[in-house]
Amino acid sequence: MLTYSVEGPIAWATLDRPDRMNAMVRSFWTEVVDVMARADADPDVRVVIFKGEGRAFSVGGDIEGFGDIDGTADRRNYLNEAMAAFRAVENANTPSIAAVHGYALGGGCELTLVCDIVVADETAKFGMPEAAVGLVPGLGVVRGRAHVNLHWMKYMVLTGESLGAHDARSAGLVNEVVPAGEHLARAEALGHTIAKKAPLALAVGKRILGRDADEGFTHAIEAVALLQGTDDHAEGIAAFVDRRPALFEGR
Numbered sequence: 001m002l003t004y005s006v007e008g009p010i011a012w013a014t015l016d017r018p019d020r021m022n023a024m025v026r027s028f029w030t031e032v033v034d035v036m037a038r039a040d041a042d043p044d045v046r047v048v049i050f051k052g053e054g055r056a057f058s059v060g061g062d063i064e065g066f067g068d069i070d071g072t073a074d075r076r077n078y079l080n081e082a083m084a085a086f087r088a089v090e091n092a093n094t095p096s097i098a099a100v101h102g103y104a105l106g107g108g109c110e111l112t113l114v115c116d117i118v119v120a121d122e123t124a125k126f127g128m129p130e131a132a133v134g135l136v137p138g139l140g141v142v143r144g145r146a147h148v149n150l151h152w153m154k155y156m157v158l159t160g161e162s163l164g165a166h167d168a169r170s171a172g173l174v175n176e177v178v179p180a181g182e183h184l185a186r187a188e189a190l191g192h193t194i195a196k197k198a199p200l201a202l203a204v205g206k207r208i209l210g211r212d213a214d215e216g217f218t219h220a221i222e223a224v225a226l227l228q229g230t231d232d233h234a235e236g237i238a239a240f241v242d243r244r245p246a247l248f249e250g251r
Contacts, residue, residue: 001032004038009046009195010188011039011094015108018054019096023062024107026078029096032085032111036092046195048092051099052108057124060106063133063240072229079138082107086139089114090210094202099187100124101180105162110139112173113147116206117190120174121183127162133236134248135227140199147172147236 001017001024013035039045048243052058062119069078089096089111098104100117105127112118120126128137128144136157137144144153152171154165168174178186194202227233232248239246 001025001028002035004035006042006045008192010043010191011042011045013048013050015050015052015058018052020057020059021054021056021103024058024060026081028049029081029085033088034126036088036096039094039095040092044172046199047191048094048096048238049099049184049191050096050111051184051187052101056102057098057100057104057107058106058108058111060108060110060129063237075229083139086110086143088115091207093199093206095202095206097187097190097194098175099125099183101183102167103127103162105129106137107139109173110137110143113139114141117187117188117197119175119176119178119183119190119214120168121178121180122165123180124161124165124168124174124177124183126154126156126165126168126173127160129160130160131160132246134230134234134246135146135231137237187221191203201218 001015001022003014003016005012005014009212013032015024017023017025036048039048067163069075095117096115097117098112100112100120101123103125104112105125106129109126109128128140130137140153141157144156148156148171157163163171163173165177166173169177176186231251235248236246
């Protein structure tokens with residue numbers, strides 16, 4: 001679901017499942033790893049820009065597909081695949097920009113957290129609604145406080161409410177907000193600005209700024225894998241599929 005194209009020094013990585021608002025299937029995570037490796041291996045590519053096709057950046061993981069994850073070992077495998085994708089974006093030598101419109105929820109919001117720069121248009125909404133299906137945002141609780149102050153982070157995790165583009169910028173999730181529909185042009189302009197800089201210097205800067213990138217990942221994987229085995233998580237998925245309110249019992 002992740003298409004890749006190169007225009008000059010910019011590689012465009014497009015979340016391309018518009019009929020499901022770019023909900024992330026399991027194979028998406030390995031596609032992210034492949035895209036970042038491909039960009040790093042191409043000396044002509046200086047920037048990767050992630051964007052969403054259709055009405056949204058991404059509404060996050062495909063919740064209906066969560067029911068196909070079977071057993072503790074498979075849950076850990078799935079989470080390791082997702083975390084490997086986020087690490088690939090963070091650890092790549094090639095800088096990355098998220099160009100966001102519409103919803104950036106769950107894994108979609110977390111993908112923007114690991115991009116180096118985030119440009120949002122005024123339609124963008126950022127959220128971490130995992131508590132609605134009995135989970136916490138694994139990458140969000142690991143990396144979120146690097147961008148967002150504690151009160152905003154607690155607000156997003158505990159309420160699951162979304163932040164509009166301007167509130168997201170105030171919270172630290174977004175660098176720039178532009179008028180509706182102008183996010184791609186602004187991201188591209190920033191990409192060309194970055195492309196004129198010394199690539200080795202940028203790679204070193206990224207690596208130093210992200211030197212604590214691995215801290216907390218293991219704990220997040222174990223915590224989310226545990227929650228995926230709870231009755232509350234099963235109830236959250238069933239309620240989502242049935243389009244009804246979930247009845248959580250804390251077990």
